[in-house]
Amino acid sequence: MKEEKTEVKGALGNVYIVQRIATLVAVVAMFFPSFNPAKVCDLVNENLSLFTSAISYSSLTSDCARAFRVGWIDESVFILLFVASIIMLLGIILTIAGGCMSVGNNKMQKTGLLFSMGGALLIIVGAVLCIAGYTMAQEAPKLERVKPEFPSAIIIYIVIGAVILLLSAFLYMKLPKPAKDAKFEIESKYKLFLMFMPFAALAFVFCYLPLWGWRYAFFDYQAGGTLSVENFVGFKWFAYLFQNAATRSDIVRVIKNTLAMSALNICTSWLPMMFAIFLCEVKNMRFRRFVQTFTTIPNFISWILVYAIALSIFSTDGFINTFAKEFGLMSEDALGKNYLMGDSFTWVKMWLWGTWKGVGWSAIIYIAGISGIDQQLYEAAEIDGAGRFQRMWNITVPGLLPTFFVLLLMSIANILTNGLDQYLVFMNAQNKNTIEVLDLYVYQIGINGSSIPLSTVVGMFKSVISVVLLFAANGVSKKLRGESII
Numbered sequence: 001m002k003e004e005k006t007e008v009k010g011a012l013g014n015v016y017i018v019q020r021i022a023t024l025v026a027v028v029a030m031f032f033p034s035f036n037p038a039k040v041c042d043l044v045n046e047n048l049s050l051f052t053s054a055i056s057y058s059s060l061t062s063d064c065a066r067a068f069r070v071g072w073i074d075e076s077v078f079i080l081l082f083v084a085s086i087i088m089l090l091g092i093i094l095t096i097a098g099g100c101m102s103v104g105n106n107k108m109q110k111t112g113l114l115f116s117m118g119g120a121l122l123i124i125v126g127a128v129l130c131i132a133g134y135t136m137a138q139e140a141p142k143l144e145r146v147k148p149e150f151p152s153a154i155i156i157y158i159v160i161g162a163v164i165l166l167l168s169a170f171l172y173m174k175l176p177k178p179a180k181d182a183k184f185e186i187e188s189k190y191k192l193f194l195m196f197m198p199f200a201a202l203a204f205v206f207c208y209l210p211l212w213g214w215r216y217a218f219f220d221y222q223a224g225g226t227l228s229v230e231n232f233v234g235f236k237w238f239a240y241l242f243q244n245a246a247t248r249s250d251i252v253r254v255i256k257n258t259l260a261m262s263a264l265n266i267c268t269s270w271l272p273m274m275f276a277i278f279l280c281e282v283k284n285m286r287f288r289r290f291v292q293t294f295t296t297i298p299n300f301i302s303w304i305l306v307y308a309i310a311l312s313i314f315s316t317d318g319f320i321n322t323f324a325k326e327f328g329l330m331s332e333d334a335l336g337k338n339y340l341m342g343d344s345f346t347w348v349k350m351w352l353w354g355t356w357k358g359v360g361w362s363a364i365i366y367i368a369g370i371s372g373i374d375q376q377l378y379e380a381a382e383i384d385g386a387g388r389f390q391r392m393w394n395i396t397v398p399g400l401l402p403t404f405f406v407l408l409l410m411s412i413a414n415i416l417t418n419g420l421d422q423y424l425v426f427m428n429a430q431n432k433n434t435i436e437v438l439d440l441y442v443y444q445i446g447i448n449g450s451s452i453p454l455s456t457v458v459g460m461f462k463s464v465i466s467v468v469l470l471f472a473a474n475g476v477s478k479k480l481r482g483e484s485i486i
Contacts, residue, residue, distance in 0.1 A: 012174055016102055019116065019167040023095045026123065026160045030092055031209055035153040037088070037127055038081040040134040042147040043067055046226065050153075054085035072142035077133050084129035088157065091122025095164055100197070103190040107178035109171075116168040123161035127154045217456040237453045241461075251458070254441040255416075257347070257434060262415040264351040269411055272359050273404050276366035277396050281388065292367075295360025306357060307425040314339035343431040350435065354422060365407075366400055373399040409477050413470035416462050438462055 029035035030050040038044060038053045043064050053060045061068075061078050068075050094115045101112025130151070137148040186194070217238070220231040241247055275295075282288040298306075313319045320339070373396065381391050420439040427435050436444070438458070446455030 012171060015167055015171055019164055019171070020099050020102065022160050022163045022167070023092075023099045023116070026092050026157070026164075027096060029153070029156065029160075030089065031205065032212070035156060037130040037151050037153040037157055038085050038133070039151045039153070040077075040081065040130065040148060041073070041137045041140075042149070043073065044081075050085055050088060053082065054089035057082045060085070067142075067145065072145045073137065073140040077136045077140070080129060080136065081133045084126045084133060086126075087122050087129065088126030091119040091124075091126060091161070094119030094122065098168070100194055103194070104184060104186040105178075105182065106176060107182040108184045108186065110175055110178060111184070113168045113172040113175070117165055117172070120161045120165035120168065123157055124165070127157045127161065130154050214456060214460055216453050217460060219453060221453050223450060223452065233453075237457045240454065241457055247454075250441065253433060254436050254438050258416055258418055258437040260347050261350055261418055261437060262411075264347060265354065266408070266411050266415070268351070268355065269408055270404065271355065272362035273366045273397075273400055275359055276363040276370060277392055277400070279363065280367060280370050280396075281392065292360065292363075296364070297360075298357045299361035301357070303421045303425050306353060306422075310340060310353070310426075340426070341428055341430050343434045346431050346434040350422065350426065353426075365403060369400050369403050370396060405477065409473040410470075412473045413466055415469060416466055 033039075033047050033049050036044075036048055036050050036053060038050065038060065039046065039048070044053075044060065045063055048059060057078075060082055061075075064073070064075075064078060067073050096119075098112040098114075098116030098119060101108045101115065104112070131154055134148060134150055134154075137146055140146040140148070215227065218232060218234060219227050220233045220236070221227060225231070241251070279288060279291060282291070311318065315321075318339075377395050378391055381395060386394065416438055418437040418439055420437070420443050423435050423437050423440045424443070427440070439462075442455045442458050442462075445451045445458070449455075
């Protein structure tokens with residue numbers, strides 16, 4: 001039997017493209033608060049998206065405790081909105097499934113169109129229920145407190161649902177009927193694409209969608225407030241970052257700390273590779289597995305617990321001072337010293353803790369790389385009289401260098417990103433000046449200092465510089481090694 005064609009070309013292909021675009025618009029819109037159809041009154045948080053409204057009833061009613069208690073509005077309105085949001089979310093999920101099935105063979109396409117039509121109907125039903133919720137909100141006893149407002153997002157979702165429904169029905173009628181013995185099939189290239197899609201969606205939600213928050217840098221925003229024309233300040237905070245002497249001094253200090261700690265990590269980035277090489281030379285498999293497990297476990301320990309371990313060892317009453325006092329190994333002046341509180345060698349101490357925690361985990365990728373090296377190379381080198389260290393230096397190391405350089409260049413691109421959890425738990429009043437890195441500084445001025453616009457500006461500059469460094473490192477790699485990482 002001749003295999004059915006997977007791709008739909010011509011006019012039907014263009015219709016499919018429009019249908020997929022409409023589905024993509026619905027998927028993106030459900031994560032933006034501006035397109036939340038459940039925002040039918042002022043009691044619904046303006047920062048709430050359709051996705052959050054559908055998965056968290058407590059978030060939907062977070063500002064309604066008093067309204068329910070004193071009878072401003074009946075809770076059934078929000079129950080209806082919650083149900084409507086769930087229905088719309090399920091509808092969008094069905095349309096996503098239908099869109100994914102549209103890259104299959106004829107039978108899968110026909111089935112996927114049924115999913116898309118069902119999802120479109122659910123989107124429309126959910127939007128209609130939101131309209132019903134708006135109507136009920138208009139009948140609330142305290143309209144001046146509830147302030148019902150018809151959300152334009154309802155119309156948008158009805159239009160999207162209608163477009164998907166009509167196009168899916170049209171395609172379903174135009175596509176030929178699949179053979180009875182046909183099976184669900186997708187070409188390999190589309191299988192790989194669909195396997196990649198969940199990761200692309202996660203990257204979009206957690207990496208690119210937060211960029212929408214950059215708009216706070218252009219407003220005089222306070223936590224709990226709103227963004228409006230009245231508090232729009234343009235580039236005020238960008239100018240403040242460079243005009244204020246105290247801020248300039250802080251930026252210089254934290255960048256110095258950031259670059260110093262990143263430089264230590266970059267200069268010692270060969271340690272996981274060497275650890276993996278020596279570990280793979282151990283012939284006793286039981287001992288090798290024990291060492292690998294023992295060195296990998298610290299990666300799964302939170303920095304809170306790491307600090308607890310450090311405190312029990314290096315604090316005033318820790319193991320070192322207790323042991324030294326017990327056996328008289330230190331003078332009376334040296335006893336009772338708290339090694340965690342001081343600011344001496346802070347960069348080195350943070351590097352040591354980070355290395356202890358991550359060297360075993362970072363070595364895994366090199367161990368996998370070693371297993372991929374052709375074993376015949378080792379056999380040929382051994383026949384030629386090469387010793388163990390010669391084989392390591394001339395076969396294993398060159399085999400791992402491409403992986404090492406890629407990771408090294410990525411580290412250079414992320415030189416301004418140290419994270420904050422490690423430094424947050426180890427920071428105290430004495431070592432703050434030497435331990436505070438850029439990420440921690442953004443956290444401090446944004447959360448603790450309530451200066452969200454200024455912290456957003458700093459974060460924006462950090463992101464832009466990181467992108468520039470990534471492309472610069474990629475250019476250097478292309479010139480020196482002839483290979484690109486982008």
